[in-house]
Amino acid sequence: METNYETIVIGGGVVGSGIAYHLSERYKEGVLVLDKKYPMSGTSGSTQAWVWVHNKTPSWYAEFSMYSAELYPYLSKKIGDVEYKRTGGLSPFFNESDREKAQKLAESYRKIGIKIKVLSREEVLEKEPYMNPEVAGATYSSIDGNVNPFRLIDMYMRAAKRNGVRYSTYNRVTEIRQVNGKYLVVSDKGAFECKNLILAGGTWSREIGDMLGVKIPVNQLRGQILVSEPLKPFLNFTISGLRQANNGEVLMGYSMEEAGFNRATTLDVIQETANMAVRYVPGLRKAKIVRAFSGIRAMPEDGFPILGNVPGYENLYVAATHSGVTLSPLIGTLITELIMDGETSIPIDRYSLSRFG
Numbered sequence: 601m602e603t604n605y606e607t608i609v610i611g612g613g614v615v616g617s618g619i620a621y622h623l624s625e626r627y628k629e630g631v632l633v634l635d636k637k638y639p640m641s642g643t644s645g646s647t648q649a650w651v652w653v654h655n656k657t658p659s660w661y662a663e664f665s666m667y668s669a670e671l672y673p674y675l676s677k678k679i680g681d682v683e684y685k686r687t688g689g690l691s692p693f694f695n696e697s698d699r700e701k702a703q704k705l706a707e708s709y710r711k712i713g714i715k716i717k718v719l720s721r722e723e724v725l726e727k728e729p730y731m732n733p734e735v736a737g738a739t740y741s742s743i744d745g746n747v748n749p750f751r752l753i754d755m756y757m758r759a760a761k762r763n764g765v766r767y768s769t770y771n772r773v774t775e776i777r778q779v780n781g782k783y784l785v786v787s788d789k790g791a792f793e794c795k796n797l798i799l800a801g802g803t804w805s806r807e808i809g810d811m812l813g814v815k816i817p818v819n820q821l822r823g824q825i826l827v828s829e830p831l832k833p834f835l836n837f838t839i840s841g842l843r844q845a846n847n848g849e850v851l852m853g854y855s856m857e858e859a860g861f862n863r864a865t866t867l868d869v870i871q872e873t874a875n876m877a878v879r880y881v882p883g884l885r886k887a888k889i890v891r892a893f894s895g896i897r898a899m900p901e902d903g904f905p906i907l908g909n910v911p912g913y914e915n916l917y918v919a920a921t922h923s924g925v926t927l928s929p930l931i932g933t934l935i936t937e938l939i940m941d942g943e944t945s946i947p948i949d950r951y952s953l954s955r956f957g
């Protein structure tokens with residue numbers, strides 16, 4: 601295998617593969633993606649995969665997510681059907697007292713061009729007839745949706761490979777050194793040299809950063825998801841808590857637990873998740889649960905993406921974030937712009953690693 605590349609991306613999840621694909625659209629120099637396992641083995645293969653905008657706070661972060669959601673239809677056109685569905689998103693509330701909070705959210709989003717409606721109980725039930733009739737209302741935004749994360753990564757990889765990107769899987773990076781103004785990336789399958797190095801190791805970002813003495817403050821936050829048997833299509837929207845996939849399975853849950861890298865599923869969270877799902881959609885009581893899985897979020901210390909140049913290093917870039925499925929097309933676009941043009945079409949200063957001091 602070739603050992604000299606213009607650019608190496610460490611991590612082939614939805615973030616790293618998104619960057620590699622977007623780079624390959626503009627840039628025919630050698631790009632190599634290295635993954636210690638395979639591209640769906642990390643968080644990107646264990647996610648709800650909502651493309652979610654509404655009720656992200658503060659509103660500038662929602663705005664950033666909106667730009668990414670807007671790229672999805674075009675992305676599907678370019679790389680193929682990733683089962684992206686702009687279903688619209690519903691965030692139900694069960695107490696009338698929450699309506700005021702919902703209205704404040706809608707008001708703050710109006711200023712940035714995200715239209716949120718605050719629905720009455722009747723409007724919610726009209727849109728989503730299987731929702732619990734005890735619902736008091738919901739916020740609704742038409743921009744939310746979901747995607748099939750496996751198809752997304754698969755299509756990214758196929759398109760990237762067609763454009764000349766190389767992938768090396770089951771190949772763990774163990775050491776990174778700077779040699780003569782380049783990066784020497786030492787891996788299980790040999791050493792590779794590159795000019796540009798992109799750190800997209802998701803929840804393992806901290807240990808990859810340590811190889812260069814760069815502190816990337818990303819922590820682990822486990823999430824457990826229940827999956828039902830395939831049911832006839834009956835849910836219309838992406839509901840903050842559950843969604844129905846194209847094959848009829850309902851994916852339920854969004855737990856957040858500090859469990860390090862432990863990917864176990866646990867009975868207490870499974871029960872809480874089942875209760876939440878039944879509260880939202882009582883008919884799910886009858887559904888058979890066929891499996892539960894867990895994933896480990898890459899959670900930056902302050903919750904916001906870490907993107908862009910690594911301060912103090914030439915040609916070294918980082919992309920580590922929660923909500924990486926939502927943000928993937930935008931991150932791919934912006935990191936490509938940064939490498940190719942030296943600037944980005946949307947400012948990313950607030951996401952710089954330098955904010956952590």
Ligand SMILES: Cc1cc2nc3c(=O)[nH]c(=O)nc-3n(C[C@H](O)[C@H](O)[C@H](O)COP(=O)(O)OP(=O)(O)OC[C@H]3O[C@@H](n4cnc5c(N)ncnc54)[C@H](O)[C@@H]3O)c2cc1C
Pocket residue numbers: 610611612613614615616617634635636637638639640641642643644645646647648649650651652771772773774800801802803804808822823824825854894895896897898919920921922923924925926927
């Ligand atoms: C339960 C749950 C629900 C979620 N729901 C949503 C959602 O609805 N919407 C949304 O947008 N986001 C959601 N997320 C978050 C989203 O899934 C992640 O932000 C996204 O998958 C991160 O992608 P990534 O490419 O950064 O990381 P990963 O997919 O983990 O990819 C990182 C890759 O780096 C590789 N790697 C690590 N170390 C090395 C090394 N030393 N050498 C070589 N390779 C290495 C790994 O093998 C891995 O493949 C959810 C996450 C969880 C856990």
